[in-house]
Amino acid sequence: MSGEKKKLGELAAMVGGELAGDPELVISGVADLADAGPGDISFVADARRAAALGNCRASALIVPLALAEAPLPSIRVRNPYLAVAQIHGFFLTEPFVATGIDARAVVGRDCEISAEVAIGPLVAIGNRVRIGRRVTIHPGVVLYDDVILGDDVVLHANVTICQGCHLGSRVIIHSGAVIGSDGFGYATDSQGRHLKRPQVGIVRIEDDVEIGANTAIDRATFGTTLVRRGTKIDNLVQIGHNVEIGEDSFLVAQVGIAGSTTTGRGVIIGGQTGVSGHIHLGDRVMVAAKSGVHNDLPPGAVIAGIPGITHKTWLRASAAYARLPELVKEIRELKKKVAALSSAGGEPGAGDAGDD
Amino acid sequence: MSGEKKKLGELAAMVGGELAGDPELVISGVADLADAGPGDISFVADARRAAALGNCRASALIVPLALAEAPLPSIRVRNPYLAVAQIHGFFLTEPFVATGIDARAVVGRDCEISAEVAIGPLVAIGNRVRIGRRVTIHPGVVLYDDVILGDDVVLHANVTICQGCHLGSRVIIHSGAVIGSDGFGYATDSQGRHLKRPQVGIVRIEDDVEIGANTAIDRATFGTTLVRRGTKIDNLVQIGHNVEIGEDSFLVAQVGIAGSTTTGRGVIIGGQTGVSGHIHLGDRVMVAAKSGVHNDLPPGAVIAGIPGITHKTWLRASAAYARLPELVKEIRELKKKVAALSSAGGEPGAGDAGDD
């Protein structure tokens, strides 16, 4: 909490919202409906949840345009979550405190590290590492040789960045994530033994990417595994060698993307979905959770199932699936009836021998 | 191994079992059938596996009630696994050795740490952390500021507990697990860029919970992500922000639970299953491995498939699925036959034009 205060009218201007109430009202923080108290601004994202506002003790509210009347001074906006994120981010932002490099961190040779960093104890930094301004590195992080970090990067505890990988600015990596492990590449000899193919590429993470806890992103065999600007990756995601993920995309938890696949911009991949290697997903593709994508997808495709089919078809197919035992029975009965009709109809004129 | 010994009669009393054999027989440990030797008590959990007892070199056995005769002195119980766990736990329990805080650990300001702990080297503990009695912390563990640990907690190597998270007593967390990473929450602006929603809640883990290796549990956006007493979570599980898992439940490996979902008591979720966000699973719900649950489930529901349907229906539907190619063929043949019948029957009187 920054201790900063702001007037309601200023907050409305910050998010481009419509003010209903006293513009001079002083706001000092953001809280959800359950916990908000005097001085807080709270929010409701969906007009249908307006009933929940009854007991709210906040001083003001962020509400959707669809909510005609609010019981408290309010800022009305098209996208309440976006306005809350902007305002909450404002209140939480504190000036960066450059504590420097803790004496119990280990730093290799020939590094270029900004003076304006907060590098904790028990961090291991290899040789020739370059670290930008206002970077925070928590304990247990390991940076191999030749790693490059941009400005305003946050690496949470026990993150590993392997040799030569590059992170842009404002990248956030959560605990336990591994960037730059070797790709899963082998050549199999005539005896069925697997010989490791050297993995000599890197991983590059562009600006404004966030990567979840215990996610693994493999380095390229040759060249670069790439996560483009603004993409958000959840926990326990697997990204294979030479994959390229487009800008402003979401990969939800436990997704796996196999080697050399590329994706366009604004793609959304639901949790636990798998995407095969060497394919391309166009811009704005959406894949439902737990799906399996085996083929190229055109821009805007909306897919579900294993293998993936259009979401619309999947909804109907999966409903029919639950009725399969019934359908089997119906087919069996139809066969009996048709056989009976055939033999009944066959008495007078026969002649249907050829239709089987 | 505690070096403790116990008489067979005492062990029978400990587990409430029926003794068959000398109550004075001295037992000093537990081993499985393959490795047991003199002094050991071994076990067979299923009466149908009694043949395996032939070569057993143990001094005594724990056997199910259904096993009428055992070739060795025996304790007969309803639940052999439970009796083995109780007796084995007894033999393995050693007095806690409070080695204190290793000089190569790092401890922040204003912490309250019991004198009776075993905190290894290369552990990093933030500010204002509170740690109970008989807590064991292995190397590489990182506790952020304001973490609270109860009594008898064990944190294995390279575990991360993020800011402000609370663990109850007798919690065990296996290596690489991350408790309190940020939830996956963003608000998307009109250009399709994702703005991070601050994640200011915590994770609370109640007493007697065990959490597997490399599992990730996200902090709440606001409020608390909660795992209730006695629940056991396997490796590589993902639990999203604001989830609440009920008491005495099992989440098997690689399960994913999306944000804000709540579950009742005694729930069992099979491996690799995904559960959507914002739903509720009632008490004692069981979900088969690799399923996808999209809707609320009533207490006691037994579910399988993607999307989840009742397990009973799923068994029949999935069997029918394998026969789908056949069914397609049968339908094609039926259509041909019916068409032939229609045209044959149509010759004399027509009149069936309306039935299509």
Added chain:
Amino acid sequence: MSGEKKKLGELAAMVGGELAGDPELVISGVADLADAGPGDISFVADARRAAALGNCRASALIVPLALAEAPLPSIRVRNPYLAVAQIHGFFLTEPFVATGIDARAVVGRDCEISAEVAIGPLVAIGNRVRIGRRVTIHPGVVLYDDVILGDDVVLHANVTICQGCHLGSRVIIHSGAVIGSDGFGYATDSQGRHLKRPQVGIVRIEDDVEIGANTAIDRATFGTTLVRRGTKIDNLVQIGHNVEIGEDSFLVAQVGIAGSTTTGRGVIIGGQTGVSGHIHLGDRVMVAAKSGVHNDLPPGAVIAGIPGITHKTWLRASAAYARLPELVKEIRELKKKVAALSSAGGEPGAGDAGDD
């Protein structure tokens, strides 16, 4: 890069390939088509991609036998990936530099550690640990008591090897992997509470195994969880207690193998597939990505789907699945037609009342 150089004729002999071009041509490295320059040997694995050779600036190529003519001096081989791996491995191999044990590593009592190691800072090694020759241990690795490592092992940053686990020679473990976490074993009492079953076995990893980032392999309840020689395991894989994985197998990312399952030699399990506990997969079994295997499989079985069926049937069944809504409609129409035929045919003679 070793700085080593080699003549093209020598490289051809190394991989048993057919030389087309000057055997005296000096080669100093390997690169892909996009990045190769003078002195490099590059490669094309598939003759159909020969068009890509047009702009290649490499000095020589490794090409498949099917490629009759190459625009550069070439080595023609049956398996280009294998030849590239061999030649690239040769160029990358450098003499091991035994930097010893960093002063900021922590080593317990009674260890036997070869003088010829490279153990980095912030490594924690327990008591009675044995470490072979030419072993590399990156920062943040934790070895519990009684761990044994063979020769030429590489442990990447933040790996955890729990108590008593054994690794053979030439084992590579990527960052964040956990070897020897407790198996997920509990006995449930009459109140529905779960009592931990002690997990007192170990994990043994044989020679030439490679294990991916953030993978977890649980120790046996009793005895040994075993990964046999030459097997390659990708990132984020879960292997339960008492599992045995055969030689020269592939487990692709995010696979889960439940407890006590055993597999033969040369098995390939696709990404995100789950295998139930207590079953056996025969030699050379192949399971497609995202499948669920519930039953024993004979040698050579090729399986897909949940539950797994033969891949051939699955291809046809999954195609039919997408047509299910259509099939439902067809059945409905057939029922109507048959009903109409029955009632039309029933006018003259009735008598078909019993076929329903």
